[in-house]
Amino acid sequence: MTIHVSFPLNSCTSSKDVFQECVNWILDSPFTEFAEEDLRKLNNEEDFKRSSNQEVVEFSRSETPSFFVSSFRYTKHTANTSWITEISTRIEPDQHWISVKASIVTSTASDATLEVKKPLIVIRLIDRFGGGHDGDIPISLVPITLDESPLSLNIAKAVINGDSSCTLPIVYISANAASKHSVIPERLARKLCGMAHIVVEPSRTFSHILRRDVGSRNVYGGVVGIYWPKGSGVTVFRRGDKEVKTFEQEVFSTICEALSLLIPAKECSWDEVTHVKNRNAIELMKREGVSADEANQIVSLYEKEIAQNRDNIDILNREIERLNTIVRHLESKTPVQGGIIINTGDEEDFFDSEIFVFVLSALKDYIDKNTYANSRKEHVLRSVVNSNNYIDLHEQKSKILKESLRSYREMSKNIKDTLQDLGFNIKAEGKHWKLTYFEDERYTYVLPKTGSDHRGGLNAYADIANIAF
Known part of the structure; x- marks a missing residue:
């Protein structure tokens, strides 16, 4: 598994700032064997590779007149596994993008599932320097x-x-x-x-x-x-x-x-640093007027490959955008929750699948009372009911309400908590409690603060259940 994080950092942050925080991140780890003096003397002015027992730190950088790219790679080896974290940066005018990629490479097959955790360096960078703006x-x-x-x-x-x-x-x-x-x-x-x-x-x-x-x-x-x-x-x-x-x-x-599957917003990786280095070398060869046919052919092939890759990416991006447009069109007509394409008018679910269950329950009752046996109507409607598994939360809630109010004499804490869990807002009004179901004034019940007799609670339950469930 690979975790890939790409985000804008505060644009005032320098590449040196990021580099030093990467060094601090390694030195603060309880698992590193690098000595502080070995890493403190490193800087981001040139490429390097340093090793210590089972650990490797590498750095690569390049730049053009319009942007700067660099990548800091830390690898921790164990007997059969390598843990690799890449922290790459791309600095453009008024923009500083960070890409962090953490992955595990194993040399042997194993039944054990190794978990790749989000590198702490992401939190450290945002906490210390502040994040940039991702759009708005x-x-x-x-x-x-x-x-x-x-x-x-x-x-x-x-x-x-x-x-x-x-x-x-x-x-x-x-x-x-x-x-x-x-x-x-x-x-x-x-x-x-x-x-x-x-x-x-x-x-x-x-x-x-x-x-x-x-x-x-x-x-x-x-x-x-x-x-x-x-x-x-x-x-x-x-x-x-x-x-x-x-x-x-x-x-x-x-x-x-x-x-891990999305194309990053900015080209920011170890491979991108290598590409920029190669492009710079090609430009240098052009400026120096290299005339050897072989060199020109290599340059031509390299540029052709880059152009082809970019064309492919453009095609894929256009296809993604086309599919996104179709998805947006379809989803604009479909409620996110509910699972059925029915216009519910001005009503919405008070809890998960409430309207859905009302409709299926009504269909079931209608089948039993208003359809002719073995008719087309019965077959269609019964197929709809039988093809949709559901839990009737109305019935469950009704039972909970009944047990809560069975011996009602006054509003105890347990009764109040139960009513609130069921979705009732409770407000004291004189000698009564005003119960409002999901804050909708259409479904209001007035409950006496003091119960009259043993039947009062069950009577209140029946009235409330009829209103809400």
């Missing part, structure tokens, strides 16, 4: 936390609609009914810094408002969505019963896999 979004160690303002709503709309000019994916963390999140945004932002932007939704109410402006393409209710650059798609993650760290790792692994 800054590179940062902290998430972008939205509020209820119109500006935040516009930011969210740009993310969902693919109108942002950024090249990195955006992880959108939606809020559940209690305005909580299924991940720890600050921790995930640090884990994904330089690889993706993290945007955190403020509340479920914000999601309701956003939905109308993005054609229901926003994730919601605690779901996490990765919105890929240029509106090229969205990947949806539901936590379910997973531990938070396990769920965050799932999002991280998906980002890693995708970035």
Whole structure:
């Protein structure tokens, strides 16, 4: 496995700054055997290669009148495995791009799965020098936390609609009914810094408002969505019963896999440094007027190969853009969550697959009561119901509500927590509690603060269940 991170660094950062931080990164590692005096005397003014037992540090650099490129490679060997990390930099006017590639090379077959971790150097560079701007979004160690303002709503709309000019994916963390999140945004932002932007939704109410402006393409209710650059798609993650760290790792692994396949925004690698050196050598040969036929043929073949590779890349980029356009067109007509192409009008799910289950339940009841046995209508509708597996959360929620209110006398902490978990907002009003289902005033129930008799709780349950479930 390979992890490839490419991001803009603060444009004021020099190549020397990056080089020194790479040296510090190695010396701060508890696994290095390099002596400090061996690495401190190195600089980025010339190419070099240094070895110490099972470790190798290499550096290569080149430049043209318009840009500077360099690559710092650190390799750690064990008996059958080599751990390789490349930190490359490309400096242009007002831009400083960093590319970090970490990979594992094994010399023998093994059943053990070796995990490539994101190199700490990425966090160190951003933390020390600050990130640059990826289009209109800054590179940062902290998430972008939205509020209820119109500006935040516009930011969210740009993310969902693919109108942002950024090249990195955006992880959108939606809020559940209690305005909580299924991940720890600050921790995930640090884990994904330089690889993706993290945007955190403020509340479920914000999601309701956003939905109308993005054609229901926003994730919601605690779901996490990765919105890929240029509106090229969205990947949806539901936590379910997973531990938070396990769920965050799932999002991280998906980002890693995708970035390893994408073409970097800037040519920034050890190979690119070599290409620049070769191009410079060719230009020098031209200026010195080398007349040997063999030399000219070599130059011609090399330039032809480079031109052909660039043409192929241009063709592939155009094809990617064409496919992205098709994807954007199709996705603009399809809700992100739900799995069925049905216009739900002004209604949206209060929780995962709510409307979907309502529709299937209604179809099931209709089949049993209103279709003729072995008719075309029965076959079609039963096929739809039988082909869609679902868990009726309405029934589950109804049972939880019934047990909670069965012996209701007053609003205890356990009852209040249960009602809130089910999606009810609870507000004290005089001698009553006002229960509002998912903050929608259409579904409101007034519950006495003091229960009248043993039947009062079950009666309240029946009325609330009829309204909500």
